[in-house]
Ligand SMILES: O=C(O)CCC(=O)C(=O)O
């Protein structure tokens with residue numbers, strides 16, 4: 001697994017975000033996508049909230065002008081074997097990060113996300129003022145045969161070295177939500193945005209936490 005983790009860590013250290021393709025195999029992507037659809041059909045998804053409301057046991061404040069996705073949390077206790085395999089890989093990543101970067105990560109929280117056609121998530125940071133426990137954000141895409149013309153990019157706003165963002169000196173990097181790809185960044189540092197897509201956009205999003 002080191003070959004998956006190293007490029008993510010290097011990316012975060014060198015440019016503020018890491019991307020690795022085939023974090024999930026095509027079979028794993030297909031299974032988890034089908035599982036997402038199954039849970040959606042079962043009525044398990046809820047419109048996502050903002051602020052602390054976006055946490056597993058929070059009260060949802062739904063604000064469609066800010067984010068339009070629907071989510072359902074993953075839970076080790078009720079996970080299928082394939083979901084458990086995914087959660088275990090995230091746990092291995094946590095262990096590796098703790099061994100190599102001494103991050104003191106202790107927990108994770110992960111949810112399926114479904115952005116219906118035309119929905120988005122406006123520019124934001126993942127760490128709330130009231131919750132500094134989110135250390136790293138991880139997003140894994142479950143889309144089949146995603147094309148650049150489908151839209152739905154994750155735009156990351158990278159401050160340029162030695163300058164602040166206040167004067168607009170930042171680089172905007174669009175990342176296509178390609179199935180199997182994992183993106184990781186510091187939850188408190190990297191502002192980002194989900195752009196609208198012409199088809200439903202599917203993922204598992206989560207946070208590695210210090211408690
Ligand atoms: O789906 C993505 O690419 C990013 C999602 C996101 O920013 C979030 O859920 O906080």
Ligand SMILES: [Fe+2]
Nearest residue numbers: 124125126192
């Ligand atoms: Fe985010």
